[in-house]
Amino acid sequence: MVIVSRFRIEAMDCTAEEQLVRMRLSGLDGVDLVRVDLDSREVAVRHRTDAAAVDSALRSLDLGTTYLGDGGDVEIPADTGRERSALRIALAINAAFFVGELTVGLVSRSMGLVADALDMGADASVYALSLAAVGTSAARKNRLARVSGYLQLGLALLGMVEVIRRLVGDEDLPDVTSMIVVSLLVLAGNIVTLVILRRVRSDDAHFQASWIFTANDIKVNALVILAACGVAWFDSALPDLVAGIVIFGVVANGARRILKLAG
Template identity: 65%
Template structure:
């Protein structure tokens, strides 16, 4: 049995961890997978070759590359505890998806709507991870493919709406709602990642959590910055720019899911 280390520079959030896990889950030659979020590494215990695993990871578009082979892995995580952690992550992300989407539509903020879709995308990955346990590989891929197409479709609709609002004058979004909801979503992202890291290692690695939540924090901070821009410039354009960027991020995430589900 060989333990290969892969460096994945674009593994920026816990949802991408789950994408990697699902991509490798149906392979009989893989015994265990361990994530080192602090260094963005993945340790894979397997009976095949590193090249064979690279062929699975490369289509995800995360920049995965084989670093070396080692013989050490940490103690295996309790599957029941991991399922509970995934369920907590799912509840948090799904809750913020509903909350941000509702407030975003009411407050006319495309930034909040896009951030809601980003949270919904993460929630779908956690849901897929839970649903995939004990199911056939073909069903896992069907579930992932359906999720990817839904996310891609919603992101496309969002981008079209952003363009429409750029062309047609629109009411200003409510910056207070944008700031409050984005700050709460940021806190939710941190809690999610702390819970996942605690289950994985048995203790809370705050440094790893902050590294791993970097993209989500940037998205939340972008919406807050857009709200400040709305106040300063008395214009909806900062909100539209933020929304367009986040929709593009979600579309790229959907592309990764579709690549994994081939």
């Protein structure tokens, strides 16, 4: 019997987390179709298995899952090719900003920018995993997820070690102008990415909703900008290092979720 179960995912506030949800459910036997509504943070799953199994799979992501009940139907996507194209564009944007921001961060001596670059790289890896996993076996999906998760976790831990090294050492101040300019550019890239992805689902891009769903990325960008202001105001690298350690923590938590996805 075909059942449509609905769930609310409280912490699903960006497209990268949506892809984690889709990847987790794609490896579950009996799942026919998954529809995600970021506006309401709800997921509708058409399946031929026990709803408890779907609920357990979603809860394993630690995104705050609530089972809303069964009933109704799920519309079949009109054009999956458009979704793949949008994912490729999102991957390209995130990958480009990852390389650019990482380069500027290293040159300008800003751990905040380096950490933010890694956050962009983490998003890019989720999009890449989503594309690479299409039509592949569950085992291969898990292998890809594990590689990505361990790589992100390793880089995040190395970043934290570097922050600690700079805390106890005597380092030059990061370049404030570079921190602010690059953070604003990355913020624009985040918004463009989300608008592109949302246009796949609707011809109208709801910019107010877009701001809500890029909340995490906006907070990260704002943190780097605030850190730059702190560096200029206090004539100290400490605000940048604090921003770096916080963002590296965010990336490490994202890596943990991907590793849980891999099982």
